[in-house]
Amino acid sequence: MNQINIIMTGVGGQGIVKAGQIIGRAVTSFGLNAVMSEIHGMSQRGGIVGVDLRIGNVYGPIIPNGVADLLIGFEAAETVRALNRIGKNTTILMSTEKIFPVSVSLGDFSYPDTDEIGLRLKERGTRLYMIDAPRLAVEAGNFQSTNVVLVGAAYSAGFIPVPLSALKEAVKEVFHERSWESNLRSLELGIEEFKILQSERHEAVAAQTN
Amino acid sequence: MGDYDFIISDVAEEENRKHFLLGNEAVARGVVEAGVGVATTYPGTPSSEVGDVLSEIAKKTGFYFEDSANEIVALEVAAAAAMSGVRAFVFMKHVGLNVASDALMSTSYLGTKAGLVIMTADDPSMFSSQNEQDNRYYAEIARLPLVEPSNPQEAKDFLIYAYDLSETIGGPVLLRTTTRVSHMRASVTFGARHAISPKGAFKKDPSNLVILPATAYRKKGELLKRFARLAEMAENSKLNRVERRDGGGDIGIISSGAAYNSVMDVAESYNLKLDILKLGFSNPLPEKLVATFLKEHEGTIVVEELDPILEGKLRTLAQLHAIPSLIHGKMDGYLPYSYEYNPDIVANAFSRILGFAFKEKTNGDLQINEKLPARPPVLCPGCPHRATVYAMELVSKQLGLKNVIYSTDIGCYSLGVQKPYNEGDYLLCMGSSVGTAAGFSKSTDQCVIAFIGDSTFFHAGMPGVVNAVHNGHKFLLIVMDNRTTAMTGNQPNPGVPMNGMHEESPEVSIEELVKAAGVKFVRTIDPNDLRNAMQTLKEALRFDGISAIISKSECALLRDDSKKRNGEPIIPYEVNQEKCTLCMNCIRSFSCPAFYFEGKQVKIDSALCDGCGVCSQPLVCGPRAIEVKR
Numbered sequence: 001m002n003q004i005n006i007i008m009t010g011v012g013g014q015g016i017v018k019a020g021q022i023i024g025r026a027v028t029s030f031g032l033n034a035v036m037s038e039i040h041g042m043s044q045r046g047g048i049v050g051v052d053l054r055i056g057n058v059y060g061p062i063i064p065n066g067v068a069d070l071l072i073g074f075e076a077a078e079t080v081r082a083l084n085r086i087g088k089n090t091t092i093l094m095s096t097e098k099i100f101p102v103s104v105s106l107g108d109f110s111y112p113d114t115d116e117i118g119l120r121l122k123e124r125g126t127r128l129y130m131i132d133a134p135r136l137a138v139e140a141g142n143f144q145s146t147n148v149v150l151v152g153a154a155y156s157a158g159f160i161p162v163p164l165s166a167l168k169e170a171v172k173e174v175f176h177e178r179s180w181e182s183n184l185r186s187l188e189l190g191i192e193e194f195k196i197l198q199s200e201r202h203e204a205v206a207a208q209t210n
Numbered sequence: 211m212g213d214y215d216f217i218i219s220d221v222a223e224e225e226n227r228k229h230f231l232l233g234n235e236a237v238a239r240g241v242v243e244a245g246v247g248v249a250t251t252y253p254g255t256p257s258s259e260v261g262d263v264l265s266e267i268a269k270k271t272g273f274y275f276e277d278s279a280n281e282i283v284a285l286e287v288a289a290a291a292a293m294s295g296v297r298a299f300v301f302m303k304h305v306g307l308n309v310a311s312d313a314l315m316s317t318s319y320l321g322t323k324a325g326l327v328i329m330t331a332d333d334p335s336m337f338s339s340q341n342e343q344d345n346r347y348y349a350e351i352a353r354l355p356l357v358e359p360s361n362p363q364e365a366k367d368f369l370i371y372a373y374d375l376s377e378t379i380g381g382p383v384l385l386r387t388t389t390r391v392s393h394m395r396a397s398v399t400f401g402a403r404h405a406i407s408p409k410g411a412f413k414k415d416p417s418n419l420v421i422l423p424a425t426a427y428r429k430k431g432e433l434l435k436r437f438a439r440l441a442e443m444a445e446n447s448k449l450n451r452v453e454r455r456d457g458g459g460d461i462g463i464i465s466s467g468a469a470y471n472s473v474m475d476v477a478e479s480y481n482l483k484l485d486i487l488k489l490g491f492s493n494p495l496p497e498k499l500v501a502t503f504l505k506e507h508e509g510t511i512v513v514e515e516l517d518p519i520l521e522g523k524l525r526t527l528a529q530l531h532a533i534p535s536l537i538h539g540k541m542d543g544y545l546p547y548s549y550e551y552n553p554d555i556v557a558n559a560f561s562r563i564l565g566f567a568f569k570e571k572t573n574g575d576l577q578i579n580e581k582l583p584a585r586p587p588v589l590c591p592g593c594p595h596r597a598t599v600y601a602m603e604l605v606s607k608q609l610g611l612k613n614v615i616y617s618t619d620i621g622c623y624s625l626g627v628q629k630p631y632n633e634g635d636y637l638l639c640m641g642s643s644v645g646t647a648a649g650f651s652k653s654t655d656q657c658v659i660a661f662i663g664d665s666t667f668f669h670a671g672m673p674g675v676v677n678a679v680h681n682g683h684k685f686l687l688i689v690m691d692n693r694t695t696a697m698t699g700n701q702p703n704p705g706v707p708m709n710g711m712h713e714e715s716p717e718v719s720i721e722e723l724v725k726a727a728g729v730k731f732v733r734t735i736d737p738n739d740l741r742n743a744m745q746t747l748k749e750a751l752r753f754d755g756i757s758a759i760i761s762k763s764e765c766a767l768l769r770d771d772s773k774k775r776n777g778e779p780i781i782p783y784e785v786n787q788e789k790c791t792l793c794m795n796c797i798r799s800f801s802c803p804a805f806y807f808e809g810k811q812v813k814i815d816s817a818l819c820d821g822c823g824v825c826s827q828p829l830v831c832g833p834r835a836i837e838v839k840r
Contacts, residue, residue, distance in 0.1 A: 011585065021395070025230045028397045034230070035361070036395040039337055046803050047587035057478060059361075060471025061394045062552040064479075066571020081582050088574035100806045101585040105797045106629060109583035117578060126576065143817070 003056040004159055005063045009082045010074025011099045012040060012047050015147030018174055019072070020051040022151050023160055026170035027055050030162040037061030046101065048078060055161070070159045072150050074133075075099050076114035092126060093153050093194075094118060095133040095146060122204075129153070129197045136189040142182035152190020157198075164191075214266045218242050221402045228397040233387060236362035236398045237301070237329065238263035240369035242271060244325070245404030246299045248291035249275045250284035252669065253698035254303030255338040256392040257331035261301070262699060265710045272406050277701045277710040280640070280669040281306035285313045285328065292326035292382070293419065295410025297373060301329035304345045305639065309670070311348065316421050317382050318352040319429040321436070324410065325373035326382040328354075331392045334468075334515045334550035338389075340620075340639060342548065344516035345386055349493040353437045354384045356493035357449060358467040362396045368490060370401070371449060375491075379436055379443075384493075388515065390468040390550060441494040449490030450499060459483040461564060462507035464500065464520060466492050469513045472556040480557065480566060495523050504533045511563060512539035515551050538563050589625050591804040592766030592820030595690050597737035599626040599633045600800055602659070602688070604740075604829065605747045614657045615650045619643035619671070621663035622697050622765075623690045630801050633661070641670025648674065648683040657751070658685035665695035665703035667720055672727075678756045679728040686750050687729075687758040689720055692765040700768055724758045731757035738763055738822060740829040766820050782819035782839045783826055785812050789835035800830045814839075 006023070010016045017038050027034045036053045052063045066087040073079020079094040086092070096115070103109045121128045131153055133146035140149070148171060154160055155167055168184060175183050216229065217239050231239070237260045241249055249268070251261045261277060268275035274291075278284035281302045288300035302310065307330045317326065330348065333339040349356035357372050359365040365387060372383040417425065444450060455477055465473045466489045477484055487503045489496075504510050504524065512521040521539040528537060538544050544559040545551075554570050561568030589596045606614055618624055618634040619642060627634025636646050647660035662671045667689050675687065695701040702708050702715075709715040724732050731753040735743045743761070750757040773780055782804075790812055797805045797812060802825060804818035816839060826836040 012587075021230065024395055028228055028230045034396065036230075037390060038232075038393050038395070039389075046585070046590070048585050059474035059478075060468065060553065061390060061396075062472070062550075064475075064553040064557075064571070066573060077582055078585075080578055080580065083573055083576050083578055086573050086576070087571050088576070090573070101583050102588050102801060102803050103584040103586075105803075105806055106801065107798075108629075109581065111583060112580040117580065121576065121578075124576075 003054065003058055004070070004161070005068045006053040006055075006070045006072065006154070006159060007063055007068045007082060007085060008051040008053065008072045008074065009078045010049055011078060012049050014049070014074045015144065016049045016051050016074055019147040019151050020053050021174050022148070022167070022170045023053055023154070025173055026160060026162050026167045029170065030166045032056065032161070033058065035059070035061045070154060070157070072154055074147065074150065077112055080112060080114060080117055091157060091159070092121070092128040093150060093157065094128060094130050095150060096130050097134050097146060127201070129157075129194065129201070131190075131193055131197065133190075136193055137186055140182050140185035140189050142179060142186060145183050145186035148183045148186040149190035149193070152187040153194040155187075156191040156194035214238075214263050217263055218267050218271050219400065221400050224400050226399065228399055230395055231362050231398045232259055233359075233362040233365045233392040233394050234259035235263055236366040237369055237387075238267070239398065239400060240366035241273075241299050242267070243366070243401050243403050244370050244373045245297055245406045247273050247296035247406055247408040247410075248288060249273060249299040250278050250287045251301050252278055252281045252284055252306055253695055253701040254306050254331070255698055256333060256387070256389040257301050257303050257329065258698040258701070259392070260329070261701060261710070265701070265712065268711055273408055275710045277695070277703065279704055281310040282313050285310040285317070288326060289313065289317045289322070291410070292322040292324045294412040295324045296407060297325045299327050299329070301331070303339065304330050304332040304343055305339060305341065306330075307345055307348055309640065314348065315352050318354055319426060319433055320419055320421060321381045321432075322376060323380070325376035327369060327372045327376060327385055328382055329385045329387065332386060332388045332516070334388055340637075342516060344519065346493065346519050347517070349384045350519070353433055354382060354493070355379070355440045355444075355491065356384045356386060357491050358386050359391055359490065360467055360470045360488075361391065361394060362398050364490065365391060366398060367401070368449065375443070379440060381436055386467070388468045388550070437494055441497065444491045444494055444496040445498050447491040447496070450496055451488055452503065453486045453488065455486070456483045459485070460508040462487060462503055462510040463513060464489065464503065464510055464524065465513040466490070466520065467515060469515045469551045469556070472551045472553045473513050475553040476557045476560055479553065480560070482560070482564070489520065492520065495520070495527070497527055500524060501527055501531050501533060504528060504535045504537070507535055509536040509538060509563070511544070511560070512537065513545065513551070513556060514539075517547065586628060587625065588628070588803050589622065590766050590820070591802050591818045592769065592822040593622065594692055594737050594761070594763035594766070595623045595626065596800070596802060597740060597743070597763070597824045598688065598690060598761045599623070599631045600830070601737060601740050601743040601747060602633060603631060603799070605744050605751070609748065609751065611657050614659060615654065617643040617647040617650065617658065617660040619660075619662040619666050620697075621666050621690065622692070623661050623663060626661065630799055640666055641674060644671050644674025644678065644687060647685040647687070648678045648681065651683045651685045660685055660687045662687065662689055664689060664691040664693065664705045664720060668704045668718070672723065675724060675727045675729065675756075675758075682755070684755055687724075687756065689758065689760045691720060691760050691762040693762070694765045694768055696765045696767065700765065720760050729756050729758045731755070732760070734760040734762050736763055737761045738824050740824065740827050744829075766822065770820055781821045782814065782816035783821065783823060783836050784814050784816065784839040786835045786837050787811055789833050791833050791835070793832065795832070796825050796830055796836065800825055
């Protein structure tokens, strides 16, 4: 693999840009090339935030359609929205966190049944992992660290090709010392959670083929 | 220790360390390495982060930085500094250069002593702008040298190059980024720092520096000579280089800026044998270099974002020199005239010209047909603008106003255009609400209300007020004074007691300015007190003539930040379900994003609620069901 392409999407305030910075710093400090693009349009909270992160032999920060290796969805409906950009073989890490936009509160739209969509995608054989990132972040003692949980899961899934020490170092670089402990814990919980989800998936796939 | 202390490190400490930097952060490092003594801006996306870094490091580094009142003032301050022998940098978003364009033309004519670099951050695809104008045209119209970096490392390196170029030719240089360069993160290696001379001395030379017609007449001739000299320099510039992939083929590519990255990604993915001429110093066009390149290839594809500026020049050049090679680009329909490019767009064009198969990859059968909820940016929880537009909506209903025209302006309050407020009818540009309100008041019999933010008022709103008083226009001006320049990331403005150097500074009073202009009805309100705010709005609407209300309350993000810094808790509100009558006014009319409806109950997300309490007032919640969370 001479490239790893990661699409991250979610809602303003979820720490998506920071997650990209952690991965980007980790891989570049390890000597790999990486480029990242962040689009947050108007800076208010509540809008969609998208980050494209590319590792390896790449120039521009925009990931072409269909070539992403990994989609990290920080918010459930936004994960679904980003599906049109991914490819047949893209792995999906989908946080189960739901953030209702005002258009839903106003009754103009209904929030999609993302759990059901997730199940449907899994049934079709998509490598989709639904992660309760908010629960793990709270467990780590920092409800705002869902982004680091997801970085941990992405690492565990093999999309961040550096030693864990480099990733931990990057976490320390982007956060204040007072939150190092909870963020490093979040990273570990994300790593562990992915392993559990992966073994569950293996069992499910095995059950289907038997 | 500040977050950006590493930006000012000496290269000796670096030991070839690489930093994963935003293009704009790399520009800020370039400012330090170039030894810039004076840097100015008016904040605007996608250029704002340059100022956020400079503001933090200016004092300890020993240069001067200011958030100017607007872009033309920023350019004037920088031009005078450069004319005094101090290296100066001024940066802005693309439309900011429209505001600064009057001064831009003259600085080009008069030249400069120390280096003067002007950065424009263009926004193809309009991620956060009112248009996607191609500011490379300013290099044409002002006959300025233009450098176009493609990534953060180049953004820094080209800036330093631009200073040397500016001083070699004695004129300003335009540096153009786009969103995907300014907001691209990549590895950046630092270089050595040039000493800073924050003070120079101005040498009088009125026959060359006061642009009266006779001077301008002479200076135009000098400018043309300078431009011819620049053209020679562009021929041999290290910023213009030919890359031959696998010995090259019959097809050449000419590209610049962010488009170059897509060219390279496509060349790699499809393993294309191409020669690529990358133009980093693209105006004046290095004609000999380009003509030779055209002659070497049967066909040349020009890949540039937005307008076909290079392509037009190439076609002219080919005609002048009778070069028979084919030129492809936008004009023959292969590449689009609008929006940013990406590898798919470029691969599609190349496949049609070069004759290889291109099929955009898809997600196969992953198609999900669910209709997804729209998620436009919204006013934050606790935003004082919401209180103002809500109060205005209630007043409008109570007075039975019909067909109110809301002239709005550029800032967070532009979002008042959205449902359920619908308070935005016409918006052109920074400061336009005041002038357009005047026009509506003369040409219609409708009630006219103008919204303008504090920063925007200082930027370009004041002349409109003077104009309205003098010419007898009748409308209500509401200054949405949230004590900051919020939209671009909370930079200071002349109305707040701090400047870009993080020094205490005098607050310029909007109320006094408006009074001094001759507005007879001027009141300041706290919009969070809905009852009193509405009363004052009603009085203002009854006033015969221009009336002004300064709706003054700090931005919720600033308020939350200062609470966090001071260790004060943010105490959220909650809905008392026993009192709630499900009238839904809080959601449908007040529409704070902290509210949501779940399990047939209205609830408040306590992680989002900023505790402003405006929703707890009976004018929002009649049954008074919204209470401080216990």
